[in-house]
Amino acid sequence: MTESTDTPAAAAPEKTPTENGTTETPPEETPDKATEEKEKEAEPPKEMRAVVLTGYVGLKTVKIQKKPVPTVGEGEVLIRVKACGLNFQDLIVRQVAIDSLPKTPFILGFECAGEIEQVGEGVTNFKVGDQVVALPEYKAWAELVSVPAQYVYALPSGMTALDAVAITTNYVVAYLLLFEIANLTPGKSLLVHSAGGGVGQAVAQLAKTVDNVTVFGVCSKSKHEALKANNNNIDHLLERGSDYTSEVRKVSPEGVDIVLDCLCGEECNRGYSLLKTMGRYVLYGSSNIVTGDTRSFFSAVRAWWQVDKVSPVKLFVENKSLAGLNLRHLLFQHGRADYVRRAVERVFALWGEGKVKPLVDSTWALEDVVEAMQKMHERKNIGKLVLDPSLEPKPKPATPAKGKSGKEKKPAKESSEEKKDKETKEEEKKPEENESKDKEKESS
Amino acid sequence: MTESTDTPAAAAPEKTPTENGTTETPPEETPDKATEEKEKEAEPPKEMRAVVLTGYVGLKTVKIQKKPVPTVGEGEVLIRVKACGLNFQDLIVRQVAIDSLPKTPFILGFECAGEIEQVGEGVTNFKVGDQVVALPEYKAWAELVSVPAQYVYALPSGMTALDAVAITTNYVVAYLLLFEIANLTPGKSLLVHSAGGGVGQAVAQLAKTVDNVTVFGVCSKSKHEALKANNNNIDHLLERGSDYTSEVRKVSPEGVDIVLDCLCGEECNRGYSLLKTMGRYVLYGSSNIVTGDTRSFFSAVRAWWQVDKVSPVKLFVENKSLAGLNLRHLLFQHGRADYVRRAVERVFALWGEGKVKPLVDSTWALEDVVEAMQKMHERKNIGKLVLDPSLEPKPKPATPAKGKSGKEKKPAKESSEEKKDKETKEEEKKPEENESKDKEKESS
Incomplete structure (x- = not known):
């Protein structure tokens, strides 16, 4: 057994469960x-x-x-x-x-x-x-x-539960993106989408543990002031929805070494086109498939359909890399729990060194x-x-x-x-x- | 001017060149x-x-x-x-x-x-x-x-011209493949084609400078004995043209972390399918386009046509990477001479440490x-x-x-x-x- 179930605890078989105990919120009990609840108290x-x-x-x-x-x-x-x-x-x-x-x-x-x-x-x-x-x-x-x-x-000594959930997923994803896949080394530049989000902030912070790295961050204009006030890990804040590729090229005409994309859709093609030679584009999310309030099957199809397929021959001719990271698949479909554990340990060690501040x-x-x-x-x-x-x-x-x-x-x-x-x-x-x-x- | 020309040296304009000086080999002079030659002496x-x-x-x-x-x-x-x-x-x-x-x-x-x-x-x-x-x-x-x-x-002190041409291209390509693109770290496995060639040998040698790396090498059966006698950098020698993917899976059922492919064509698809999750496939040559004695436009087309295009979404779902390395393009089309120079310096330093033995x-x-x-x-x-x-x-x-x-x-x-x-x-x-x-x- 690897899954918890909705059946009552085996340790207490004498207790009959309620009919799957469904109570809606705000809990207005009949x-x-x-x-029934009183009897259980x-x-x-x-x-x-x-x-x-x-x-x-x-x-x-x-x-x-x-x-x-x-x-x-x-x-x-x-x-x-x-x-x-x-x-x-x-x-x-x-x-x-x-x-x-x-x-x-x-x-x-x-x-x-x-x-x-x-x-x-x-x-x-x-x-x-x-x-x-x-x-x-x-x-x-x-x-x-x-x-x-x-x-x-x-948890390492001194890490609270709040710290832990602010750190684990976000920084493990950021760590794998930067140090396992994109091989971030001194002097490189990177662009990250959703720069104000949990992973975006973790990426910017970990990137700045490497010397002389330039971080371009794309996010809603409304967040720019708050992000500038909070830290200076992002060197160039760009506006989501704007022609940010032109903005990047004003600063760095040849593009960037690393593009980290959690949006998918047309951002894939745009991200690839922004790469310097020897650059890497990494897709680690597909949040563009979430658009409205309702189940958006069509936006998923559109987001995937917009992504150009690439031949390895093109990568060979252009000296570029494409990669993907999906932490859930790594854990639950690809059986790489040990690999993820090593990344978690590395991230916790960085937290111990004061380099991870969620x-x-x-x-x-x-x-x-x-x-x-x-x-x-x-x-x-x-x-x-x-x-x-x-x-x-x-x-x-x-x-x-x-x-x-x-x-x-x-x-x-x-x-x-x-x-x-x-x-x-x-x-x-x-x-x-x-x-x-x-x-x-x-x-x- | 960045190119030498076929005109006579400017320093000696008094000399009229022969009619482009074409003499075939073996040189049988009229x-x-x-x-004419005597006059020049x-x-x-x-x-x-x-x-x-x-x-x-x-x-x-x-x-x-x-x-x-x-x-x-x-x-x-x-x-x-x-x-x-x-x-x-x-x-x-x-x-x-x-x-x-x-x-x-x-x-x-x-x-x-x-x-x-x-x-x-x-x-x-x-x-x-x-x-x-x-x-x-x-x-x-x-x-x-x-x-x-x-x-x-x-050249560093002590490196002969013979050493230098045996080292520079092959080990720079191997170095970039392993340490810039594929991010080889301890415990990983890799497969390299043309394992008996210059780059193949350099890859195997540099890979073994990292702890606990397993090297699979594919090459003609006729070379196996000589390679085994020469060094033991290749842990598993596999036969070119054989069903080598099955052989790899006998040793490592989940596949390998890194595939380095200089062949192109159908080997691209085979290489990708051999990757573990978080694995990287790197195309760094297309020698399958060289097949016969004559200009083989059709084999080039075939080799490229056989390569499946891949969507970044597939890489995201499968946790894999695709990359290409083309040293000539890096130098002459992409203007990355400084980047290559750093790799040359690193390789020469490794030679100085005795880790590069061409x-x-x-x-x-x-x-x-x-x-x-x-x-x-x-x-x-x-x-x-x-x-x-x-x-x-x-x-x-x-x-x-x-x-x-x-x-x-x-x-x-x-x-x-x-x-x-x-x-x-x-x-x-x-x-x-x-x-x-x-x-x-x-x-x-």
């Missing part, structure tokens, strides 16, 4: 269900909250539901989740019929961090109480998740996931969007405004500050958690 | 011409022997001719050639109508080493007497060549160039084929056997030994050359 909870995708049409299909606590199979660990990372891939899952998507309903999420609560048979490298981050194949956005140990990584855009309650996803969809985040199952949802307005725009949203900072207040309270009421943190520090 | 020679391509059909178009000594333009140096390197590219030039080939007749050759005899205006980094290797755009196979200084590299197959007189090219064409060489303008041609049989096969050829070793004998004699008669060698050692 009187009957409320009674005397016993340890066998249910958990989770972010569930109930269908492939629109944001309304993302719901918070009660789900049975997952069982822990052989080779798995059960993690009590403290923080979940949002990645662009989550939007793609929600919207597009790509290969091998699970049938709805299922729990969303590819990244979470927390504490190990139970260890399955055959797992020797983890113990209860370990602080870890995990990259499971779905199911990460819940209070508890059962994950094969091969996708679980121990940027968190904002932290959200599970119940506010739709708003967080919408923010990513509209590319308004700067840095990582994080879900925290312990956070209280934002108070909803008396008459909910269900417009398309996110204009009525509160500034992201408030959400994070809310979380900080809460953390302080939690520390007061949960001394046993701090104990286990100390244990971890001793062992590591 | 009585008139012999008289009193003055410094204004002509030189060169390997000239006189047409694009068959081996008979390669001739030894007398040509005027080239002029030295601004930014150029005139080199007295001691050794010329044969590269597969020379065969492609001879046979195939690829882009931007010069009109015949022209002097062949892309690689030579020797001593600087004259320095053009504006050249500050070389002086008369410097021992150098050069990668000119044609014209390298002659007694003298004028080369833009940007394509000329000073393998010379055999050394030939200019007059025996056709036989040398035929040996490369038939892929019978192990290591580098070198021309030495100071060598006497081999004695020709009384009745020359003009068969297709090279069976009546002498073993290559004899030719090299001949050269060694000659070197000893030359040392006796040319003390000034040894003096300048000593000078070079002092200055470097």
Whole structure:
């Protein structure tokens, strides 16, 4: 068994599950269900909250539901989740019929961090109480998740769960792009799209650990001021949707050594044309296939159809490289968990050296996931969007405004500050958690 | 001016050139011409022997001719050639109508080493007497060549001209393939075609400077014994023309991390299919377009037509890379002479560390160039084929056997030994050359 299931925990067979425990958010329980819940209170909870995708049409299909606590199979660990990372891939899952998507309903999420609560048979490298981050194949956005140990990584001493989800996916992708695929060396130049996003920020930061590297970053004009204020890792900020290739050529007439493209579609051709000789174009995402609010099969087809196929003979004549990186496929289809583990270890070591400083855009309650996803969809985040199952949802307005725009949203900072207040309270009421943190520090 | 010309040296305008000085090999001079030659003896020679391509059909178009000594333009140096390197590219030039080939007749050759005899205006980094290797755009196979200084590299102390032509092109290509493009790191595996050739041997040798690298080499069965006896840089020797992909998968079921392909054609598709995830396929030659004795436009078309075009989306889905390396284009079309210079310097440093040990197959007189090219064409060489303008041609049989096969050829070793004998004699008669060698050692 390598997957957690939605059946009740095997350790407690005496408990009959509710009819798959589906409760929608905001949780408005019927009187009957409320009674059922009360009856359970005397016993340890066998249910958990989770972010569930109930269908492939629109944001309304993302719901918070009660789900049975997952069982822990052989080779798995059960993690009590403290923080979940949002990645662009989550939007793609929600919207597009790509290969091998699970049938709805299922729990969303590819990244979470927390504490190990139970260890399955055959797992020797983890113990209860370990602080870890995990990259499971779905199911990460819940209070508890059962994950094969091969996708679980121990946190170095001093790294919080929030740090961990802001670091792991983004910096592992950035690390593999720059140092495994593009072979970034001193004096080179690179262009990265979605420069304000989690991976974009990680790329710019890691690129600047190499001497004399020039970074061109493309993102919405609205982010430019904030990015300039935040750091100076990006040498040339260019505007998404503008004729940025001309802007690049004004600075560097011969183009750039490396193009990192997470957009796909016509950006592939544009990126390739921007390459210097001996340059590399790397496609590591296809966010251009996410365009509207609904399942966008046609935008996926268009994005892929726009991409010119290239003959190796052309690369030979032009001295260029093309590459692709897909972390999910690497882990779940190509069986390269060990390879990814080495990259995670390298990234954590860079964090230890102070070279990785993750940027968190904002932290959200599970119940506010739709708003967080919408923010990513509209590319308004700067840095990582994080879900925290312990956070209280934002108070909803008396008459909910269900417009398309996110204009009525509160500034992201408030959400994070809310979380900080809460953390302080939690520390007061949960001394046993701090104990286990100390244990971890001793062992590591 | 960046090119030497076939007009007589500007320094000696009083001399009228012969009618382009064409004398075929073996040089059987007419009585008139012999008289002409005698008249010149009193003055410094204004002509030189060169390997000239006189047409694009068959081996008979390669001739030894007398040509005027080239002029030295601004930014150029005139080199007295001691050794010329044969590269597969020379065969492609001879046979195939690829882009931007010069009109015949022209002097062949892309690689030579020797001593600087004259320095053009504006050249500050070389002086008369410097021992150098050069990668000119044609014209390298002659007694003298004028080369833009940007394509000329000073030899490190102790490196002979023979070493230099055995090292420069082959190891620079191997270095760029392994360390710039394929990013070879410990534990990886690679497959290289034409494993017995100059680049193949350089690749295997440089690959083994990295820990725990597994090298698969494909070449003619006839070379296997000699290669095994010569070194053990190739872990698994596979037979050209066999189902080598199955053989690779017996050893490494998941394939290899790196495929280096100098063949093109259907080997492109086969090479790509052999890649592990995160693997790289690099095309660095197209020797499959050289098939017969005559200009083979159709085999070029076939070789390129057989190559599947690949979408970057496929690379993204499969976590793979495609790349091309073309040293000539890098130097002469893409203006990356500085980039190549850094690679040359790195390779010479590796030679200084004893990590580069060039393998010379055999050394030939200019007059025996056709036989040398035929040996490369038939892929019978192990290591580098070198021309030495100071060598006497081999004695020709009384009745020359003009068969297709090279069976009546002498073993290559004899030719090299001949050269060694000659070197000893030359040392006796040319003390000034040894003096300048000593000078070079002092200055470097």
